[in-house]
Amino acid sequence: MGQWQFHTPEGVMDYLPEECSLKRRLENKLRSVFNGRGYDEIETPGIEFYDVYAGSEEFTPQETLFKFFDHKGRILCLRYDGTVPAARIAATICRDVKPPLRFSYLGNMYRFNEAGGGRQREFTQGGLELMGLDTPEADAEMIAAAIESARELGIEDLQVSVGQVSFFKGLIEKWSLDDAAACQLQQMIDTRETVALDELVRQFGLSDTDQKILELMMNNDGSTTVIDSLLAIVDYEPCSDALNNLKSVLSVLEDYELMSYISIDLGMLQSINYYTGIIFKGFTYGLGFPLFSGGRYNGAVAAFGRDLSATGFSIGINFVMTALRRQGLIEQRKQDIVRLLYPDNLRKAAYTAADRWRRDGFRIVCEKISSENNIFPKNEGIVSDTSAESLESAFAGIENFESVIVIMEKQDKIRIYCKEC
Amino acid sequence: MKNTLTIALSKGRLAEQAIELLERAGYNCDAAKIKTRKLILEDEISGMRFIMAKPADVPTYVEYGAADIGVVGKDTLLEEGRQLYEVIDLGFGACSMCVCGPADLAGRLDQIANKRIGTKYPQIARDYFEIKKRESVEIIKLNGSVELAPLIGLADVIVDIVESGRTLEENGLTVLETIAPISARMVVNRVSMKMKADSINPLIQAVKNQLAEG
Numbered sequence: 182m183g184q185w186q187f188h189t190p191e192g193v194m195d196y197l198p199e200e201c202s203l204k205r206r207l208e209n210k211l212r213s214v215f216n217g218r219g220y221d222e223i224e225t226p227g228i229e230f231y232d233v234y235a236g237s238e239e240f241t242p243q244e245t246l247f248k249f250f251d252h253k254g255r256i257l258c259l260r261y262d263g264t265v266p267a268a269r270i271a272a273t274i275c276r277d278v279k280p281p282l283r284f285s286y287l288g289n290m291y292r293f294n295e296a297g298g299g300r301q302r303e304f305t306q307g308g309l310e311l312m313g314l315d316t317p318e319a320d321a322e323m324i325a326a327a328i329e330s331a332r333e334l335g336i337e338d339l340q341v342s343v344g345q346v347s348f349f350k351g352l353i354e355k356w357s358l359d360d361a362a363a364c365q366l367q368q369m370i371d372t373r374e375t376v377a378l379d380e381l382v383r384q385f386g387l388s389d390t391d392q393k394i395l396e397l398m399m400n401n402d403g404s405t406t407v408i409d410s411l412l413a414i415v416d417y418e419p420c421s422d423a424l425n426n427l428k429s430v431l432s433v434l435e436d437y438e439l440m441s442y443i444s445i446d447l448g449m450l451q452s453i454n455y456y457t458g459i460i461f462k463g464f465t466y467g468l469g470f471p472l473f474s475g476g477r478y479n480g481a482v483a484a485f486g487r488d489l490s491a492t493g494f495s496i497g498i499n500f501v502m503t504a505l506r507r508q509g510l511i512e513q514r515k516q517d518i519v520r521l522l523y524p525d526n527l528r529k530a531a532y533t534a535a536d537r538w539r540r541d542g543f544r545i546v547c548e549k550i551s552s553e554n555n556i557f558p559k560n561e562g563i564v565s566d567t568s569a570e571s572l573e574s575a576f577a578g579i580e581n582f583e584s585v586i587v588i589m590e591k592q593d594k595i596r597i598y599c600k601e602c
Numbered sequence: 603m604k605n606t607l608t609i610a611l612s613k614g615r616l617a618e619q620a621i622e623l624l625e626r627a628g629y630n631c632d633a634a635k636i637k638t639r640k641l642i643l644e645d646e647i648s649g650m651r652f653i654m655a656k657p658a659d660v661p662t663y664v665e666y667g668a669a670d671i672g673v674v675g676k677d678t679l680l681e682e683g684r685q686l687y688e689v690i691d692l693g694f695g696a697c698s699m700c701v702c703g704p705a706d707l708a709g710r711l712d713q714i715a716n717k718r719i720g721t722k723y724p725q726i727a728r729d730y731f732e733i734k735k736r737e738s739v740e741i742i743k744l745n746g747s748v749e750l751a752p753l754i755g756l757a758d759v760i761v762d763i764v765e766s767g768r769t770l771e772e773n774g775l776t777v778l779e780t781i782a783p784i785s786a787r788m789v790v791n792r793v794s795m796k797m798k799a800d801s802i803n804p805l806i807q808a809v810k811n812q813l814a815e816g
Contacts (some may be wrong), residue, residue: 297666338604340796373795376787401795401803446795464793466604469667471793564723 184533189259192294192302200502202514204305207334207498208287211307214330215285218322221284231256233269236484240455241265247291247302258290264481264493267310272485280313280489299468299503308475308495312482315490317426319435320459320477327463327473327494328442335510336465336472341442342403343461344449346476347428348411351419352394358385366395371450373399390414401519403444405431411447422457430459455480459492467507472500516582519543519572522550523589531589534567541569552586563597564590575599606649607801610669612657612678616786619694620673627808649801661686661789670794670802677783681723687795689806690788693813699726701779702770703752703759711778712764714758720744720751721761730781749773780794 189195196204215222231248234241237566240262247259260266263286271282287307298304300554309326311319322343331339349370353363362385369377378399382392397411408431412424427445434440449460475494476582482489519538523531527548535545565571572587575597609624611617611634611638621631633645634652643652661684664672672686675695679688701711701719711717718740721727731739742757749769750758763784764770764777788809795802 338797342796373687373689373790375689401794401799401806403799446796464796466797467667469665469791469793 190302192296194301194303199514203502203505204498205509208305208307208503211330211496211498212285212287214326214333215287215307218283218309218326221285222287223267224288225260225263225270225286225291227260227291228257229260229266229269231258234258234261234265234405237265237455237481240452245293247283247293256267258289261292262290263288263306263308263495264310264478264491267493268312268491269485271310271312271482271489271491272487276487281319282310282312284310284312286310293361299500300470301499305498306495307498308493309545310491310493312491313489314492315477315479317429317433318461319492320430321495323475323492324430324434324459325437325439325459327461327496328439329477330496331463331465331472331501334496335505336501336508338465338508339442339472340444340464341461342444342449342464343427343430343448343459344446345423345458346449346450346453346456346460347423347426347458348420349398349450349453351417351423352418354392355417356385356387356391361493367450367453370395370398370448370524373401373448375399398447401446403446405443405444405445407447414456426458447544462498465504465508468500468504470500472496472504515522516584517543517544517587519587521545521547521587521589523547524550527589527592530567530592534589534595537567538569540573541573543569543572565595565597567595569595571595572597604646604798606651607671607798607805608651608653608669610653610655610660610663610672610674612660612674612693612785613654614657616657616673616675616695617654619786620692623694623809623812627805627812629805629808644664658682664789664791665792667791670791670798670803672789673786674789676782677723677726678788679787679789680729680782681725683725685792687792688787689790690809690813692788692809694787695784695786697763697765697784698777699723699761699781699784700764700777701759701761702749702764702775702779703778704774705776707759708776708778711759716740717759718742718757719759719761720748720757722746722748726781727761732735749775 458477462471463473473496660674661682663669665684
């Protein structure tokens, strides 16, 4: 017997009934949002070949993959996300399916990250993938679906930051910065390290206008006016194209009537070699991490040999649960189990009644009366026949009950005890 | 949760300087100045809440969103490598992160093939030697009096913060290479920056103005 017998590994957890039922309710709601938007659910294996992920190293660093070997010595890993397997499918099994492809997924992902603050190493993520449609409408569809998902799951206080990584890539090209310099600049902008700005501007020999551009990227007010301010001073086509693309996406979001959730952040520059256009993240109170994130990654399917654009998003169920808990928004689960107690001679009649009630949607536990379970609540019992209607009417007016006990008195007579909370 | 700003301070001198700066910037920090052993100090009127934390824990509090804002040394930020917004260089607590060793190693550091490095900052040492200089090194994690290590042959060199250089000098050591300048920084949680922009942006601006006035 090892010393770890009583423990679970770090970053994984048990879901006891209360939590598990909340999780299932959220998952069901999310599935119905995805379904309503016409996305078909796929399920990919929990185990993939490491090579599937090796191509997207920047997005999936090798040290964050759970790896092991198969019997032939090939490297395997646990599913890290929903996007890469979906891209694999789009480029292989579904290579002849006419685009656009709309896939959804909902399952457990595994990342060898530091756990804490709501972050787990095994966590449940749902998401959408829209492949083969490279339009502002497609990008906006993802943002709209992400917002609808969060709201449907109960998160109303929501802020969505939208950026466009091609703008930064254009700047790097225009200023002909090498990889090391680009990386330094990216880090400075991404961490809002305004401290380093003057120094880097001097080091890279940038102009005053260039410095102004960088300052605008790092400004935190989120207002959409920053796009026009930048358009006015940027004279490089790939950069202005990126900004105009962002504007088109915003105009679609206006038609969705979602602009109240949106703020602009051109300084969001994580995984910029993976993302190729629009990028967005959703935030709420009580959670130190983004609730959902997504964007356009036109290289994801191409990495598997099919030239297909792609955009998508994912939302973390565990993050939603943490946020709901911290915002005090979790509804107590209703107690709804009926305990049917029967004396020895009425066992068959009890089973028959229980079966009938279950078909009517009741949750029934059958137990033989014994000295342990015959302590009944004080409420006056209602004697009735064994139809589903009479069972229903017995606790129809009661919002929450602590327990319902049904005693089988005769073949066709039951006594119902219902204890209110 | 929505209306309070939680600020994590590094217990000690850095906290005092941070409080002084915030007061000059027009923020009432009376709650944080009470001599007490309490670790959470709350001012209900201003909606400010201060957490007194060990310096190395401040980036963690802020990354996880347990605090919205933190004041912490750049050395701790480099060592912890957290996903944060690093918005202001507060200027105080200035020193440098350096590679130090016996003076006769000056200019010859590259000749030691397999360096043993004693340090309180294993991550900074690793980033500097392995990523920046592309050298494999052996890191020996120490918790204090790091200068001892080269003296008694435990390590070839040390990576540590150098303020005046007196301790080094008195122990016959010298700065061989400078890794980075260090000073106190104001850091902000990435979500708070979005969700509480209305209270955080003015605070950043007020502190910046105060620093500009000097």
